[in-house]
Amino acid sequence: MNTHDPNMRPTIRQLDEASINRIAAGEVVERPASAVKELVENAIDAGARRVSIEIADGGKTLIRVTDDGCGMTADDLPLALSRHATSKIDGSDLLDIRSFGFRGEALPSLGAVARLMLQSRAKGFDAVELSVEGGRMGALRPCALNGGTVVALRDLFYATPARLKFLRSDRAEMQAIGDTVKRLAMAEPAVGFTLRDVSGGNDRVTFRVEPEQGDLFDALRGRLGRVLGADFTDNAVSIDAEREGFRLTGYAALPTYSRGTAVMQHLFVNGRPVRDKMLIGALRGAYQDFLSRERHPAVALFVDCDPHKVDVNVHPAKSEVRFRDPGVVRGLVVTALRHALANAGHRASSTVAEATLGAMRPEPTGPRIYQMDRPSLGARQMAYGMQAPAPDYQPVPPYQPKPTGFADLGGSYSGRVVEPEATPETTPETPREDYAQRPLGAARGQVHENYIIAQTEDGVVIVDQHAAHERLVYEKLKRQMAENGVAAQALLIPDVVDLSVDDAGRLLAVAEDLTKMGLTIEPFGAGAIAVRETPAILGEVDSQGLIRDILDELDDHGETALVQEKIEAILSRVACHGSIRSGRVMRAEEMNALLREMEATPHSGQCNHGRPTYVELKLSDIERLFGRT
Structure with a gap:
């Protein structure tokens, strides 16, 4: 609501330098992490190879950044604390930006809202320091410094206390600072970074990386x-x-x-x-x-x-x-x-196997019983022999442990895949391939009519047969569509969609891309379009809703892939219904054929929804589960 009195003419005045810097600080320095970002970027621009950051109380009371860069001279320091003074650009080409900083606003903005101490020494010059407090610059003084630059920022936002109320807890601000430093560390692998938390007189390193070598x-x-x-x-x-x-x-x-x-x-x-x-x-x-x-x-x-x-x-x-x-x-x-x-190809992330192994480790349900506390078999047999039997007592044979392992899988109910024995007539001419040497191994069994167990040279692979075949069918359908194109169905009566002139223009600008996906549109007067054809695979289409969804995506991303996504969603659904269902018993040759097709098909390591289609467990991990390491 405008509360200005129309009978009074407002006066235009020039803001003082301190107010200008505080306003600029509100744009540049939103929180302590913003200050750290600006100071570390300055250090990197100065050619630093090691940057140390010290933080106290989430950056609210202290932010100190030390670097071994080129440093500054006594003439440079006052300029560095002046607005729009920078060594990064000369102003002739504002698009030729090859450094992190270039606006010349960070240091004067920080000096306007905090107590800033700047110490620096360039090669061949004496070390000097300069302080700024609430926008008021002090005098140049000599200091002790081997080289590089040290920027100490104390009592952030003390000059604008209202901003302090918008800061979060010390832990949250420290987390934000850590994220900022890590992003800059990823951007500059050749630079070493150290982040320390010195709150309460402590000195705890929260993040450290050394300069990386190599290409x-x-x-x-x-x-x-x-x-x-x-x-x-x-x-x-x-x-x-x-x-x-x-x-x-x-x-x-x-x-x-x-x-x-x-x-x-x-x-x-x-x-x-x-x-x-x-x-x-x-x-x-x-x-x-x-x-x-x-x-x-x-x-x-x-x-x-x-x-x-x-x-x-x-x-x-x-x-x-x-x-x-x-x-x-x-x-x-x-x-x-x-x-x-x-x-x-068929590769899936190794963390899937790690999660599987974690799920397989049983949780303790009671007090541990150590082996030495259990009576041995010999002790039980001796106790049986020392008993004084009653006259009508029929002795019970001593307990014999059941065979463990796979000895009980020899019955007719076994789900193991047994390779047929090679006959003398076929062995020389048709040598059998050793599937165990393939990435997904040789099928050895099927459990619960859904999971294929395969053996590799150094482990075991468990395959979800439905999810795996769903991805294979989906990739095959996509290849067929890419080869034959998207079939379009012509509408008997075109759907006319009323839009603004701007929206209609944006849609017509991508009309050629939409036609490739089976959606044909044409102009229909000012601010309207006619939908002539829709993708046949989508069936009956709500043209109004589809067109407006495409416009929303153009607003968000500048391009649209909505029609393609809808078509691929239909293909995914078709693949799901056309794939091997859970509960189907598969023969050995079918299971091995599925494994070989997975190895040859891209993206077969995950189903259409991003879930893994198989888990690979190394033999060493399985042995560790059973304490055989």
């Missing part, structure tokens, strides 16, 4: 393994693809290594951690065939391009970017990820 992929793999864990790198495929001046590198996890939230999605553009809706939408499109909507892929992807092809000056926090050719980038991400996942 691009070796260094990146080593750093990702230390930041995201060895499970990620063990279950990820490498990505390296180029298209029209854009290069995509990094690692993408297998679909069976998915997560319930998007916390494991790390995206970088020219080395800068970003959160970009278009890139996130491309990720969803690349994995749409393998994951349900409530599951999210785990990736660490790096998009590199000429700085003129991407605008990083969209927001003061520099966490958002805008590509000049977003369609090219999206296509690169989708194609590269799908190609890499297809090359993974």
